[in-house]
Amino acid sequence: MKSLEEVLAEHPFFRGMKEEHIRLFAGCAAHVRFEAGAFLFREGDPADRFFLLRHGRVALEVQVPGRGPTVIQTLGEGDVVGWSWMVPPYRWAFDGRALELVRAWSFDAACIRGKAERDPSLGYELLRRLLPVVVERLQATRLQLLDVYGEGKRSVRSPA
Amino acid sequence: MYAVPPDPYLPEPAVVVRRRRETQDTWTLELRPASEEFCFQPGQFNMLYAFGVGEVPVSLSGPPDRRGVAVHTVRAVGAVTTALVQLRPGAVVGVRGPFGTTWPLAEAEGRDLLVVAGGIGLAPLRPVLYHVLTHRERYGRVAVLYGARTPQDLLYRVELGRWRNRLDVQVEVTVDRADHTWRGHVGVVTTLLPRAAVDPGETVALVCGPEVMMRFAAAGLERLGVPRESIYVSVERNMKCAVGLCGHCQWGPHVVCRQGPVFRYGDVGWLFRVHEV
Numbered sequence: 001m002k003s004l005e006e007v008l009a010e011h012p013f014f015r016g017m018k019e020e021h022i023r024l025f026a027g028c029a030a031h032v033r034f035e036a037g038a039f040l041f042r043e044g045d046p047a048d049r050f051f052l053l054r055h056g057r058v059a060l061e062v063q064v065p066g067r068g069p070t071v072i073q074t075l076g077e078g079d080v081v082g083w084s085w086m087v088p089p090y091r092w093a094f095d096g097r098a099l100e101l102v103r104a105w106s107f108d109a110a111c112i113r114g115k116a117e118r119d120p121s122l123g124y125e126l127l128r129r130l131l132p133v134v135v136e137r138l139q140a141t142r143l144q145l146l147d148v149y150g151e152g153k154r155s156v157r158s159p160a
Numbered sequence: 161m162y163a164v165p166p167d168p169y170l171p172e173p174a175v176v177v178r179r180r181r182e183t184q185d186t187w188t189l190e191l192r193p194a195s196e197e198f199c200f201q202p203g204q205f206n207m208l209y210a211f212g213v214g215e216v217p218v219s220l221s222g223p224p225d226r227r228g229v230a231v232h233t234v235r236a237v238g239a240v241t242t243a244l245v246q247l248r249p250g251a252v253v254g255v256r257g258p259f260g261t262t263w264p265l266a267e268a269e270g271r272d273l274l275v276v277a278g279g280i281g282l283a284p285l286r287p288v289l290y291h292v293l294t295h296r297e298r299y300g301r302v303a304v305l306y307g308a309r310t311p312q313d314l315l316y317r318v319e320l321g322r323w324r325n326r327l328d329v330q331v332e333v334t335v336d337r338a339d340h341t342w343r344g345h346v347g348v349v350t351t352l353l354p355r356a357a358v359d360p361g362e363t364v365a366l367v368c369g370p371e372v373m374m375r376f377a378a379a380g381l382e383r384l385g386v387p388r389e390s391i392y393v394s395v396e397r398n399m400k401c402a403v404g405l406c407g408h409c410q411w412g413p414h415v416v417c418r419q420g421p422v423f424r425y426g427d428v429g430w431l432f433r434v435h436e437v
Contacts, residue, residue, distance in 0.1 A: 073346050073347050
C-alpha cells in the first residue's frame with residue numbers, strides 16, 4: 001500500500017516537490033469526501049483549509065440578489081480549490097459546492113501556515129506552486145470579463 | 161487552393177428548405193441551390209444575398225458530403241442577417257460560392273485532432289466534425305472544446321450530446337456564466353485546454369471564435385506543446401467581392417476571402433497583436 005506522501009506526490013500540485021516538503025504537507029492533510037450538492041465551504045466562513053481535488057467537480061458560486069446562486073467557475077480533478085486561507089482575514093470569498101461526488105485532500109491552513117513560517121523554503125515552494133494557479137485564474141477571469149462571445153459576428157462574417 | 165465558381169459575381173437562386181432556431185438570435189438555414197452539384201470543403205463560406213437588403217459572407221456549417229445542399233448558421237446582428245433569419249421555407253435567397261480556404265483535414269490524418277470553438281465559431285467547425293466522425297479511423301484521438309456565453313447560447317445542443325455519447329471523441333463544453341442548474345463547466349474555453357486528451361506534439365488544432373479568444377487559445381495550445389505550425393485559425397473580416405479583388409477584407413498582407421478564412425497560425429499570429437489592422 002502506498003504511503004500518504006507517495007499518493008500526494010502523484011497529485012499535479014506536488015509533482016516534482018522535494019520529499020521533505022511533501023512530508024510536511026502530509027502532516028497537515030486529511031482525506032475528505034463530499035456528496036453531490038454538499039458545500040465544501042460557504043462565503044464569509046473562516047477559510048481554515050484548502051483542497052486539492054482528486055475526483056469530481058466543484059462549482060464556485062456567488063449569491064446574486066435577484067438572480068440567485070450564480071456559478072462563476074468550475075474546478076475539477078487535479079485543481080487547487082481555495083487561496084483565501086493565505087490572505088487575512090482568512091474568510092472564503094465564495095461558496096464552493098460539489099457538483100458530483102468529490103474526493104479531495106484537505107489541508108489545515110493554520111498547520112501549513114505555521115510550517116511555512118518556520119521553514120521559508122517550504123513557504124517559497126508553496127507560493128511558487130500557488131502563484132501560477134492564481135495568475136492563470138486571473139487571466140481567465142479577465143478574458144471572461146471581455147464577454148468575447150457577445151461580440152457575435154462569427155459565421156456571419158460581417159456585421160451587416 | 162480552391163476553385164472559384166464559373167461566374168463568382170453572379171448569385172444563384174437558392175430555396176430555403178428548412179430553418180431551425182438554435183438560440184435566441186441564431187438560426188440555421190438549409191438552402192437548396194439551383195445547382196444540384198453544389199458542394200464545399202469544411203472551412204469555406206458562401207455569400208448570401210437577401211434580395212433588396214444586401215449580401216453577407218456566412219460559413220458553411222452542414223455536412224460536406226451532401227451535394228446540392230448549403231447549410232448556414234446565421235446570427236442576427238444587422239439588417240441583412242436579420243432579413244436572412246426571418247426567411248421561411250420556400251423563400252429564395254441569392255448564393256455565391258463556395259469561397260475560401262479549407263481546414264487541413266488531410267494533413268490531420270494519422271494525428272490527434274483538437275477542435276477549439278467559441279460562441280458561433282462552432283458553426284464553421286461543424287463540417288469538420290461531420291467529416292472526421294464519418295472517417296473516424298483516419299484520425300487519432302479527437303477532442304472538441306466548446307465555450308459559449310451561457311447555456312442558452314450553446315449551438316447544436318442535440319448534436320453535442322450525440323457526439324459526447326460516442327466513446328471515440330472527447331467533448332467538453334463550458335460557459336462563461338450559469339445558474340446553479342447548469343451541471344457543466346464554467347470558465348472560458350481556454351481553461352479546458354489542459355483537459356484535452358491528446359498528444360500535443362502529434363496534434364493538429366483547429367480554432368474558431370472571436371479573435372481575442374483565438375489569440376488566447378493559440379497561446380494556451382503553444383504552452384501545452386502543440387507546434388505553432390499545427391495550429392489553424394479561421395479569421396473573420398468584412399468580405400465583399402469574395403474573390404480577392406475589392407480589398408475590403410485585407411488583413412495586413414493577406415486578403416481574407418481568398419487567402420483565408422482558414423490560416424496557419426504561424427503565418428498570421430503576429431497580426432493578432434497588431435492594432436487597427
